[in-house]
Amino acid sequence: MPQNSTAPRILIVGGGYAGFYTAWKLEKHLRKGEADVTMVDPLPYMTYQPFLPEVAAGSIEPRHAVVTHRRHLKTTNVITAKVTGIDHANKVATITPPVGEPYEFAYDQIVVTAGAVSRTFPIPGIADNAIGLKTIEEAVAVRDRLLSNFDKAAAIPAGPERDRLLTVVVVGGGFAGIEAFAELRSFASSLISKYPQLSFDDTHFHLIEAMGRIMPEVSLETSKWVMKDLGKRGAFIHLDTQVTSAVDGNVELSTGEVIPTDLIVWTAGVMANPTVVRGGDLPTEQRGRISAQADLRVVDADGNPVEGAWAAGDVAAVPDKTGGLPDGTCVPNAQHAVRQAKLLAKNLVAVLRGEGTKDYFHKNLGAVAGLGLYNGVFQSGKIALKGFIAWVAHRGYHGLAMPTWERKWRVLWGWWNNLWLGRDFANLAAVQHPRAAFEEFAARPRPAVAEAAAPAAQKNAAKSDAGKPAPVNDAGESAEKKPAAKADAAKPAAKKPAAKKPAAKKPESVETTV
Structure with missing residues (x-):
């Protein structure tokens, strides 16, 4: 795609946390005409992922958990497409739109913020039966599946099938898995309470964790409290346990136990977006992330900055200057992605102006998680809050962290409505197949072959009948339809006695075919 601007061209690959915040802050820091910023992402919005568990639980309207790119990025050129190749040696990226042919996009500075995707293992049945919780679409699908299963279960008697419908298995005991x-x-x-046919004991919830504890982000004592609290609510947590198979929804565990279920939610880790990382020539580290230094510039194998290349968020291996992480790099979470993006925008502008950059340094202030309505957990150092006050802290933090006041108000207004009206549990599973009802009753033209065959068959039948003698009745008369006048003349002759009108002297007026 040709660019007419003579200003430096900045290409942002990915519109998630890091990508959106980079573009948003560049609009604030750049002078008019100082640079031409383009952001490419296959989705037209940024998803605020900490809200996905609440979306799945019907506590937040799905559209309120996303931030529309075009509404909030005023001067950035937004392209809804995929970046499928990066040739940084020539500073050209390949953009593949959903419609049309791929094309090349030349740039001067590239910012790779393509995020991460769910990381799975080659376990039989997982790819066919499980669902992740990384996108708003997945959160909505989980909610609607659970609601649909309740509807189905309420319509059948107690038994194995109903148990299967009302069993939920979550794989992964990190923050994302526990919150979900x-x-x-x-x-x-x-x-x-909405299904009188069902009881609490009919529902079964299992969490599978390969490690010997859950939530490594908090203290061991706090994680034990979470387990105890979930146990009181009828949830089962399997520690030191792995999933070995999930064929046909039968979750087989390393302990030998088999759990039949219709809903498997996979939250066991993430990995850097492989489409972008493998499709480019930027240096990567052993875990497949793009190598970056503390000021968020990409570095080569020798630790030298790669001119014109930047990376941040889950796709980047950014050094942890606090020294608090075991592998020396920042963990892939929203907290780091947002803060890295804000600094990246400042550093990029500084480089354009010939100024110096600053290193990323962020000490984790704590961790907060929601555990359902009016229940949560908060950990900061040795300070731990549990229950309702932690839940208030969770909602307060994420309500303020949601970008733009327009989105904040939508989320806060939804929470306020739910406080008085309760959760919205409308099941919209049918929206995933929007044309089903229309297709079922839509009139369709008859197949062209059948229409052409019908007249041909009639014509052939007529030709065949023309060469055959017409069938006759018991009186030796032809069974063919007779003209009205001839038929009327024949009727009196048939009614007169044979003595008065000998048949031999007066021939019948009926035509016959020999």
């Missing part, structure tokens, strides 16, 4: 697990357990408990 706890929110879904809370959601299911609230649904019981």
Whole structure:
């Protein structure tokens, strides 16, 4: 795509946390005409991922958990497409739109913020039966699946099939897995009152964790409290346990236990976006992330900055200057992605102006998680808050962290409505197949072959009948339809006695075919 601007061209690959915040802050720091900024992402919005468990539990409207690119980026050129190749040696990226042919995009500075995707293992059945919780679409699908299963279960008698429908398995005991697990357990408990055919004991929730504890981001004592709290709510946590198979929804564990289920949620880790990382020539480290130094510039194998290349967020291996992380790099989470993006925008502008850059340094102030309505956990150093006050802290932090006041108000307004009206548990699973009802009843033209065959068959039948003698009745008369006048003349002759009108002297007026 040709660019007409003579200003430096900045290409941002990815519109998630890091990409959106980089573009947003560049609009603030750049002078008019100082640079031409383009952001490319296959989705037209940024997803605020900490809200996904609440979306899955019906506590937040899905559209309120995303930030529309075009509404909030005023001067950035937004392209809804994929970057499928990066040739940084020539500073050209390949952009593949959803419609049309791929094309090359020349740039002067590239910012890679393509994020991460769910990391899975080659376990039989997982790819076919599980679902992740990294996108808003997945969160909505999980919610609708749980609601649909309640509808199905309420319509059948107690038994193995109903147990399967009301069993939820979450794989992964990190923050994402625990929040999803706890929110879904809370959601299911609230649904019981709407289904008189079902009871609390009919629902079964299992969390599978390969390690010997959950939530490594908090203290061991706090993680034990979370386990105990979930146990009181009828949830089962399997530690030191791995999933060995999930064929046909039968989750087989390394302990030998088999859990039949219709809903498997996979939250066991993430990996850098492989489409972008493998499709480019930027240096990577052993875990597949793009190598970066503390000021967020990409570095080569020798630690030298790669001119014109930047990376941040989950796709980048950024050094942890606090020294608090075991592998020396920042963990892939929203907290780091947002703060790295803000600094990256400042450093990039500084480089354009010939100024110096600053290193990224962020000491984790704590961790907070929601465990369902009115329940949560917060950990900062040795300080731990549990229950309602931690839940308030969780909502307060993420409500303020949601970018733009427009999105903040939508989330806060939804929470306020739910406080008085309760959760919205409208099941919109049918929206995933929007044309199903239309297709079922839509009139369709008859197949062209059948229409052409019908007249041909009639014509052939007529030709065949023309060469055959017409069938006759018991009186030796032809069974063909007779003209009205001839038929009327024949009727009196047939009614007169044979003595008065000998048949031999007066021939019949009926035509016959010999």
